[in-house]
Amino acid sequence: MEFETKAIHxxxxxxxxxxxxxxxxxxxSTYAQESVGKHKGYDYARTGNPTRTALETxxxxxxxxxxxLCFASGMAAESTFFYLLSPGDHVIVADDVYGGTYRLVNRVLREAMGIEFDTVDLTDLEALKKALREETRLVWVETPTNPLLKIIDIGAVADLAHEAGAWCAVDNTFASPYLQQPLKLGADAVIHSATKYLGGHSDVVGGAIVTAQAEMHERLAFLQNAVGGVPGPLDCFLVLRGLKTLALRMEAHCRNAQRLATFLSAHPRVRKTYYPGLPDHPGHDIAKRQxxxxxxxxxxxxxxxxEALDVCGKTKLFFLAESLGGVESLIEHPGRMTHASVAGSPLEVPAALVRLSVGIEHPDDLLEDLAQALG
Incomplete structure (x- = not known):
């Protein structure tokens, strides 16, 4: 069955x-039982709900x-996944990772759980080899990364992680399963902020984990119920609604982003453009492959x-807002918005960086809006 059909059925x-x-x-929140201990598959809504089951399937x-498995947010999914670890375990995360992930690892897991971690440029496989050690339990990948859009070779990183006895988990939020399927490339688990492309309409917050093997799934299902960061049925319904048009929307997002990136790469007021669809992007060939x-x-x-702040303040169609992946286009200044939490750290982003979430409006209108904002 093809992707578009699965998304609907x-x-x-x-x-x-x-x-x-x-x-x-x-x-x-609860379900009537036929007799003590005899129910129709559901007993309490934190443990399970038919709408959530449909989304998880x-x-x-x-x-x-x-x-x-589905969760109340992308961070709830990440937090639950990290409960698979034990004190003293070592984690490797990309050196260009979502600020919330870095905050979770650095300010919560390290301090409260005794988890050790290193940030590594995962586009450099030799650097990854050197960072792996006996205690390494997990290599956490984002690709494309947020916000510098590095492309990481999932298969190569997964192979190195497995050779070291570690898992490879991939945050697939930026790509969505329509553009990239990390489990087929060797990853052990995929994590999503369903708030973004999966929901696709900027009206729901959610998260998801999909695993390659039964053992990890069963452990995470226990943690999902025990930790309790689950989504409500309306949230699940809205994400299901979004999945039905995911393939169509992603095609439009890609077409529009390619046009805007090409425009920006030739603009005299733009110093550097980050987009893996540009032939001179360092990860272009890997992106084409995976x-x-x-x-x-x-x-x-x-x-x-x-100048970056001025551009963010001058757009009309690009709304100045955090988040991404909706049908409408958004613009933001990562250094002061989504990635403010990594200021002063090795993951600090360039001060003149602007991030666009390119929507599915007509590309001519988006180009005109960016052109007037850039001046």
């Missing part, structure tokens, strides 16, 4: 009682994994921080 058969074609929103199908398209995220640098 996996886990989403017509509702048996009345034949509803759309998965119902089972808005309940769909996510597993789209990532071609063993099983899917992705279906190059994604909807574009970053660029102006000459000064003030």
């Amino acid at each position: 996996a886990g989403q058969d017509p509702e048996p009682a009345y034949g509803a074609v759309s998965v119902p929103i089972y808005q309940t 769909a996510m597993a199908a789209l990532e071609e994994g063993f099983g899917g 992705m279906r398209g190059f994604g909807g995220m574009v970053s660029f640098e102006t000459e000064t921080e003030q």
Whole structure:
């Protein structure tokens, strides 16, 4: 079955009682039991909900994994995944990772759980080899990275992680399962902020984990229930709604981003453009090999921080806002917004960096808006 068909049908058969074609929103916290201990598959909504089950089934199908688990946010998914670790375990994270991930590892896991970590340029396999050690349990990958859009060779990193006895987990938020399927490339788990491209309409917050093997899935399912960071049924319904059009939207995001990146790369007020679809991007060939398209995220640098701030304040169609992956285009200044938490750290982003989440509006209108903002 092809991706577009799975997105509409996996886990989403017509509702048996009345034949509803759309998965119902089972808005309940508990379930009546036929007798003590005898229920119809669900006993309490933190443990399970039919709307959530539909979404988890769909996510597993789209990532071609063993099983899917859904959470109240991307960070809830990440936090639950890190509960697989023990004090003294060592983690390697990319040196260009989402600021919230770095904050979680550096300010929570390190201080409260005794987890050790190093940041490594995962595009440099020799650097990864040197960073791996006996205590390394996990290599955490983002590709494309946020916000510098580095491309990491998932298969090569997974092989090195496995040789060292570690897991390889991939945050696939920027690509979505339509553009990239890390489990097929050797990763052990895939993590998503479902808030972004999966939901796709900037109206829901959620997260997901899909695993390659049963053992990890079963342990995470226990943690999902024990830790309790689960989504509500309306949230799950909204993400399911988004999945149905994911393939169509990602094609439009990619087309628009390619046009804007090409425009920016030739603009005299732009010092550097980051987009893996540009032939001179260092990861272009790897992206062509492991992705279906190059994604909807574009970053660029102006000459000064003030120029970057001015551009962010002058756009009309690009809304100045955090987050990404919705149908509408967004612009932000990572250094002062999404990545403010890594200021002063090895992950600090360039002060003149601007990040675009390119929506699915007509590209001519988006180009005109950027052109007037750049002046």
